[in-house]
Amino acid sequence: MIVLVPVLLVAPCVVQGADDNAAEREYQIKAAFIYNFIKFVDWPKEKVAESNEPAIIGIVGKDPFGNAFAPVKDKEDKDRKVLIKRFKPIEELKKSGEKDKSLLEREIDSLRKCHLLFICSSEEKSINEIINLVKDYSVLTIGDMQGFLESGGIINFITEEKKVRFEINVTAAKRAKLKIRSQLLRLAKRVVGDDGGKSNKDG
Amino acid sequence: MLVLQNMTIKHKLISIIMATCIVALLLAAIVLILWEWSTLRHTMARSLSTQAEMIADNCKASLTFNDPDDTKATLSALHVESSIIFGGVYNKKGELFAGYYRSDVGRKVQPSEIQKSGYTFGEGFLTVFKTIILDGEIIGTVCVRSDLRPMYAMLIRNIRIISVVLLLASLTAYAVSSKLQNIISAPILSLAESATRIGKGHFDHRVEVHSKDELGYLAQSFNNMAEDLQTTTTSIDNLNREILQRNQAEQKQAELLKKVESANKELTDFAYVVSHDLKAPLRGIKTLASWISTDYADKLDQNGKEQMNLLLSRVDRMHNLIDGILQYSRIGRVEEKKVQVNLNELVAEVVDMVAPPQNIAITVENELPVIEFERTRIMQVFQNLLSNAIKFMDKLEGHVRIGCVEEDGFWKFTVADNGPGIEEKYFEKIFEMFQTLAPRDDVESTGVGLTVAKKIVELYGGRIWLQSKVGEGSTFLFTLPKQETEVKDAQLQASIVG
DSSP, X not given: OOOOOOSSOOOXXXXXXXXXXXXXXXXXXXXXXXXXXXXXXEOOTTTOOSXXXXXXXXXXXXXXXXXXXXXXXXXXXXSOOEEEEEEOOHHHHHHHHHHOHHHHHHHHHHHHHOSEEEEOGGGGGGHHHHHHHHTTTTOEEEEOSTTTTTTXXXXXXXXXXXXXXXXXXHHHHHHTTOEEOHHHHHHOSEEEOTTSOEEETTO | OHHHHTSOHHHHHHHHHHHHHHHHHHHHHHHHHHHHHHHHHHHHHHHHHHHHHHHHHHTHHHHHTTOHHHHHHHHHGGGGSTTEEEEEEEETTSOEEEEEEOTTOOGGGSOSSOOOXXXXXXXXXXXXXXXXXXXXXXXXXXXXXXXXXXXHHHHHHHHHHHHHHHHHHHHHHHHHHXXXXXXXHHHHHHHHHHHHHHHTTOTTOOOOOOOSSHHHHHHXXXXXXXXXXXXXXXXXXXXXXXXXXXXXXXXXHHHHHHHHHHHHHHHHHHHHHHHHHHHHHHHHHHHHHHHHHHHTGGGOOHHHHHHXXXXXXXXXXXXXXXXXXXXXXXXXXXXXXXXXXXXXXXXXXXXXXXXXOTTEEEEEOSOOOEEEEEHHHHHHHHHHHHHHHHHTOOSSSEEEEEEEEEETTEEEEEEEEOSSOOOGGGTTGGGSTTOOSSOTTTSOOOSOHHHHHHHHHHHTTOOEEEEEETTTEEEEEEEEEHHHHOTTHHHHHHHHHO
């Protein structure tokens, strides 16, 4: 059951003060980054069936983005079309899955069909599970929690000096058959690989 | 232009060739330099554009993910090209995202505003802009700026090289043209020199013909002219010599003529004087003899009287002879005026004068012409001929026929008698002085008559000769040229008729 969600998010905008503004900005940047990751990552041919099929950005868990992906919609008139899909937190999915197995299966299927999957921090405990679920399906897993990369995530956002940066796990990327362009790798604050080599930009 | 005109052919040719070469070379050099300049600009612009493009390509991610340090690092690679003084990446808002400045320049080399993709030469810089496009979207602009020093340096180096080449080429052109101008100038100079030589009088000088071109043709014509000149001068020389010779000959002739004339004159004068002087004593002798004959008639016997008569007759003969000589000498000495003489009238007069005896008839066969002649002379001719005919007539019935025909521009007169005739061997002799055929005792003749006639006729360009048969008669013929005698014939005819 693939639900095509319209790009225009009609999520309520929660005002929570100045902090919320900063947070909003942060997730706006992250949303832009996520969108831009598409331009610097090559998915295997099997995943990208047709060139004009939209790239699917999935968000699983408690969505922190709000309507941060709104500007992305404006870009739709270019070649790259983008779809935003929201998934309920895994626990919820599992619960509803008990009732309706096919629903769970459908959701998992949809998850696997995503090109990029942002795992919200609400799913911290289920990182491994999620990553396992999508691990052979060439999904670029993105997160913004500590230890994301160690758990097998591919790109992890970090904030440094009020700037949004990111770190990349190249082994995970390779396992997912994703090719990350060196231009993007260069910008990662930290690049982690299974060979034990941790190349740190500042090191 | 005047300077050019007065140079020698050699220098003219070299100058022309050099001027042509230098102009052509300069033109080529200028075009080359300009073309190089243009190409250089394009090359520089292209190279810089390439660099800008590479930078654009390499900072797509850092621009997207807002990492200016990474961009700076990318830009810093520009330092390798020492002429690049600024390299910058601008975001889509036009703000400078990251910049590179060459160590020795400050911020001021930044362009004041961002322009569209492309390059401009200005303010002493080459500035290149390149938009950074990611996924069909403009996310920023790259700007690279370099100073033009290397370009200028290259240009100056090229100009120097071309100048050196130009110089060498000119020198070579000079050397080659110096050698080759000979092809044209040598024949011309040789021609000029030959002209001078010939002008100085060496007409036998010829020019060597080497080539088949216009100069060769000129040399050939020149030789022909010289040939003609030589021929002409030679013939002129010859003519001059001939003229000189002729003049000399004429002079000699004139001198001779003078001598002859003077000799002739002398002789004539002499004859005249002598005969005149001879006559005087002769007259004396005659007078004395006559007196003796008369005064001493009674003292003389028959023999004596006879001898006195003989003496007187001899004296008379001598007188006649002297008269004859005198007459002869007069011809040609005393020149009469030529007048129109009607020969019919004249002959009638002469016939009267000679008074032929009754047995001799003198007839004029045909109309005699009117001639322009000295009257006395022509009278003498007829007189002598007629008197001879009468004197020697031996027939009982004698006739003398006078006639005239026109022949070859001459009047041919005939006086024919039926006298004794003359032997052929005497045809020439009788015209000689003092020659008589009959002994003087038989016929009293001076022997000068025919001589005189001959002299007169020949003096006027005519001829006198005779035809004769012994026993039957003689015909004397003489010719007188018509031109001399017939000038006013028509007028006289008119006057006679009128």
